[in-house]
Amino acid sequence: MDSKGLKGSRGIIAVIALMIIFVGVSTSLLQLNGNVARGISPEYNELAPYEAPNNLASWVYDYRGFDTLIETGVIYVGALVSVLAIGRGIVRVKGVEGDAPVAPSSMEFNVSTLNVILKYFGVPVIILLVAYALLVLTGAATSGGGGFQCGVIFSSAYLLGMIFYGRKNPLNLSKKFLIAIGGVGWSIYALLGLPGYLTTGYWQYNVGADLWTSGVIPGVDGMAAVVPDILRQLFGDPFRLLLVMSDGTYASTAGIVPLINIGEAFNVIGAICLIFLVFVYGWNDEEEKSR
């Protein structure tokens, strides 16, 4: 819709609607000021020392970990649909001549005019960005960061490489590789729910941290299952930390949370890099087949 479409009665309706929304939201936020209910959050805070030192990591990838699995899916589906719009996976009915598919052309992208300083400056920056992405990923459970942030930083390094050096950039990742790594990432995340499901019946139960069958927290009624020691050690011990806090010392482990972050990072790298690559160079089935 161009700006002309918003003139006249449509424009007036749009302005009135926006004003109503603005007034409604802002008065609600003002009324909430100082009245925000704490609800369930104190419970999460109480449990925090037994899991990831970064409380946010426990919330996002443990307590609400299944939410985040589907949110991760939004990124995966976003890439799938974006690339479909460019031409990967357009389907036709056998024997029916419909309208010809719209074939978006690739961007006119030329790296030959880049100056020498930028060209030499690019490689160390890309190396630094990738290193930073790995740092953010490995520190997911203990500090701000995680798989998503790692994926975004890595993707920015990839985009920088494409802008500076074109298709044959230092991170020379093919479309097939990116599609595969995105899928593998989301699969890793999804399948990390399996150990908990098989041992306790609860999908994505954190068998590494194992707050509820190991007796760490007393007063639990109803969980009959016991996580085998081998699973607890396999998923928990590599990430164990000694937390010295004002009310005591806790031997906490984030359990499967760091592994989920690795899956998330793969998914985001695959999805976002694929979008960059296909938006810049387009998609051609014949060309892909010959590669």
Added chain:
Amino acid sequence: MNESISNLWSIPLFIIIPILTAIALNIMYNRKKAISVTAVASSFALVVISALSPFGFHWFTGHPAVLPTGGYTYRADLLGWRLSLEYYYGPLQQIAIFLASLLLLFVVMISIKSLKKNIGPYISLLFLTFMSSAIVIMVNDFYHMWIGVEIGSLIVAGVVLASGEAVSQKAALKYTFFSALSGAGLAIALALILGVTGYSNISDAIKAMPLSNGSLASILYVAFGFTVLSWVYAGGLAPIHPLKADVYGASFPHATVLLQAQSKLMLVAIGLLLLRVFGTLPFAKEVMLSISVLTMMLGVVMAMLQTDFRWTLAYLIVSHSGLVTLGISLGTVQGIIGGLFQAINDVVYMSVLLLACEGVYYFGRGTSIKSVSGIAKRAPWLAIAAILGAFAASGVPPFNGFQSEIILIQASLNYGMPELAIVVLMVSVTTFIALFKGIYNIFLRPDDALNNNEKTGTPVPKILYACLAALIFITVLFGVYPQLAINFLTEAALKVVYIPWVP
């Protein structure tokens, strides 16, 4: 009525199987044999699981509920604040997911048979459409409902885009742009309810709702407004009905079967949420009823004006969404049962009509009444299926549409609003006229080109006839024995009216 089990085995499978299948199919891309085996096996597994599963809850990540007296419990029937994300699989969810998985199986088989090469990503999106439907109908959590709506909108855009035509691209782009508002609306509503109650679990939020606090109660009105906005966009209700109709019309008809099922389940899920959380607010039901009536009337009027059978069906789907929401908006047990039954029936008979339309598409001359005619001579069974589907959609006995529409009429009369009953009747009559205008021109009107033995298109696959037969059987079954379906819907209606905090 209130199950205690909190780790029901089947619930995660309804989400994880489609995810893993979708990933595998996307990677397989053009390996048709592998895609066929994987897709049919997965969709068949979903049908079997939905049919065999008992009822219960699943608390994802396995954190217990916090008891008001202190301590923790894994019993879902005890009063407690949920630490985990909660899904519920009850009778309503069973019939809805069973039907959605059956449609997925049909649509997958038809796609494999009728589409040529590179079908991996497309069928992958069909599985994800099922996944988003399953999420919204099972989840008992504001935050996750939002994610279900958000990912659902994106998937719809992908399914529409898959045909690659300009009209599909335009419809998908417009829908994606505006449907972002749906997710955003639900997100703002979620933020306000979280601020007021501190809980994202719907049951817990209802229990903690500060209805007696006047100043905070006004925030609930704003949250209600945004949730209604989300309902309107996710379900394609008036005034944004043309966007959703474009999406239905621009997709392959077999894909629209799944898209309309997803849309109906979203209407049901968000509609029940509105009643559970905001049903006691003055004017809430009146707002919902007004939107429903407007949708029904605008939908049928637009359907009458169409000359392409796909677009006629698209607007009728929108119009009949209004019938679903009308029943839910009444807020009575009878009204809700009527609305839910209408949703189930609507999905079935619209699937019959859409698959008949798919059959017409295979003749290679489009689906416009101006360009195609005389199909009954070449495909008499297709014509019979379309006529039976039209009878069901128009509320003619002994088909299923009659049974749900009669409940809606009775519910409207018992609610003291006979004018709503008149609107339902008017929708039935105009549906009949709109459908038979298309059916006469496409199937029954003599065709010169056909008489000259002009051969175009491709033979209608046998699997399409098999799917049509199965769906027509269901329309007759629910028409003759409605109690079979109603038994699955009564519990949900009773809970919403009398114990809204129980999912």
